[in-house]
Amino acid sequence: MAVYTSVSDDKLAAFLSDYSLGKAVSFKGIAEGVENSNYYLETDKGRFILTLFERRADPKDLPYFMAVKQHLAKKDFPCPEPIEGKDGVVLRELEGRPAVIVSFLDGLSPNRPNTAQCRALGENLARMHQALQDFTMERRNTLGPASWPVLWKGRSATAEDLQPGLSALIESDLDATAKARAQSPDLPRGTIHADLFPDNAFFIGDEFSGVIDFYFACTDALAYDIAVCLNAWAFEDGSEYNFSKGAALLAGYESVRPLEPSERDVLPTLCRGAALRFFMTRLVDWTDTPPDALVRPKNPLDYSARLAFHRKAVSASDYGYGA
Numbered sequence: 001m002a003v004y005t006s007v008s009d010d011k012l013a014a015f016l017s018d019y020s021l022g023k024a025v026s027f028k029g030i031a032e033g034v035e036n037s038n039y040y041l042e043t044d045k046g047r048f049i050l051t052l053f054e055r056r057a058d059p060k061d062l063p064y065f066m067a068v069k070q071h072l073a074k075k076d077f078p079c080p081e082p083i084e085g086k087d088g089v090v091l092r093e094l095e096g097r098p099a100v101i102v103s104f105l106d107g108l109s110p111n112r113p114n115t116a117q118c119r120a121l122g123e124n125l126a127r128m129h130q131a132l133q134d135f136t137m138e139r140r141n142t143l144g145p146a147s148w149p150v151l152w153k154g155r156s157a158t159a160e161d162l163q164p165g166l167s168a169l170i171e172s173d174l175d176a177t178a179k180a181r182a183q184s185p186d187l188p189r190g191t192i193h194a195d196l197f198p199d200n201a202f203f204i205g206d207e208f209s210g211v212i213d214f215y216f217a218c219t220d221a222l223a224y225d226i227a228v229c230l231n232a233w234a235f236e237d238g239s240e241y242n243f244s245k246g247a248a249l250l251a252g253y254e255s256v257r258p259l260e261p262s263e264r265d266v267l268p269t270l271c272r273g274a275a276l277r278f279f280m281t282r283l284v285d286w287t288d289t290p291p292d293a294l295v296r297p298k299n300p301l302d303y304s305a306r307l308a309f310h311r312k313a314v315s316a317s318d319y320g321y322g323a
């Protein structure tokens with residue numbers, strides 16, 4: 001569960017007095033999530049989410065994340081809109097943590113997204129990229145390719161423990177992605193979500209209802225966001241690529257923003273890189289999360305299985321492009 005910091009009734013009442021949201025009528029910790037403490041908050045004025053930022057959130061990045069969501073909300077892209085206090089400020093402090101209230105989004109995250117949801121996700125990923133085209137703030141992708149060898153350093157024994165022979169394969173992935181990047185053309189860039197997993201997208205039935213959790217958002221290649229989504233949405237039970245789901249996601253994206261040939265050609269490398277990124281952070285969490293921690297680390301092997309698929313892929317059509 002992800003409620004790391006408790007909020008006392010007095011502190012909540014004092015915090016809410018800085019807003020024009022009335023009094024709390026319901027306030028409950030939310031079990032889902034990994035990074036931050038989230039509370040469901042209902043007041044006389046409506047339903048909201050209160051987030052207290054925990055360990056991984058760098059306070060200097062928070063204004064950027066708030067601005068991304070404010071920009072999207074202004075363009076009517078469904079996402080949690082940061083709520084201003086009476087003074088116009090959105091980021092404040094509660095229980096010694098940076099804190100924000102955002103609007104509540106209706107919908108459910110799919111456990112196992114279907115093909116229609118994959119298509120809708122692709123369409124809305126492209127809409128989100130377009131809505132952010134004139135967003136001018138920038139943030140480096142701190143989990144980009146330069147970080148992967150750093151995260152990997154000293155962890156090959158852990159990889160071998162998880163699966164004998166894995167370490168050499170990961171070394172080959174690091175080499176191959178570094179070489180491919182050196183030859184890769186400049187790709188269209190912009191603001192990307194960078195963690196748009198099914199647990200960060202909401203649907204009502206098959207209808208897309210919004211995106212949450214922008215805390216890895218950054219400036220990077222737009223096609224890298226597609227690669228993250230193909231990894232997270234189009235594999236069954238962590239290993240088998242579902243061609244129809246991948247094809248639907250790509251077709252959905254292209255119905256809004258067609259890929260440039262350079263983006264299409266580099267898709268297998270981007271998918272391999274995105275899988276490495278999630279393999280690395282999961283491997284770090286696997287070893288560094290204490291056994292009594294509130295949150296169980298996610299299995300890195302889900303991503304080594306995806307890497308096995310990407311190693312063999314030669315073109316975007318292997319992912320269902322143009323199918």
Ligand SMILES: Nc1ncnc2c1ncn2[C@@H]1O[C@H](COP(=O)(O)OP(=O)(O)O)[C@@H](O)[C@H]1O
Nearest residue numbers: 030032033034035036038049080103104105213
């Ligand atoms: N704006 C929102 N509207 C509705 N539910 C939300 C909203 N933001 C977060 N949640 C709920 O809180 C959970 C955790 O949020 P998330 O941003 O993924 O946390 P973390 O950053 O800690 O991983 C989500 O799975 C969802 O159930």
Ligand SMILES: N[C@@H](CCOP(=O)(O)O)C(=O)O
Nearest residue numbers: 033034035195197278282298
């Ligand atoms: N999506 C990442 C972990 C980050 O968790 P989130 O709850 O912030 O999306 C993974 O699956 O490794």
